[in-house]
Amino acid sequence: MTDKTTEQIASKLKQIRLEKGLTQVELAEKAGINSNYYAKVERGDLKPLIATIEKIVKALGVKSSDVFPF
Numbered sequence: 001m002t003d004k005t006t007e008q009i010a011s012k013l014k015q016i017r018l019e020k021g022l023t024q025v026e027l028a029e030k031a032g033i034n035s036n037y038y039a040k041v042e043r044g045d046l047k048p049l050i051a052t053i054e055k056i057v058k059a060l061g062v063k064s065s066d067v068f069p070f
Helices: 003-019 024-031 035-043 050-060
Strands: none
Touching: 003 035, 003 050, 024 035, 024 050, 035 050
């Protein structure tokens, strides 16, 4: 993923999380990942594996296409 793609995914994850009324900690717990790790993903500091993004997407209750910009 390019840095722009990473930023787009991070922004979309944050937008959806806020729309769902979840904190970063709540979402991380639902996704089964560390909350500090999730915060870095949401800031665009990390390029997570697709499998990790899928866990987050599932925890948000949305489709992958709602998050991926391609």
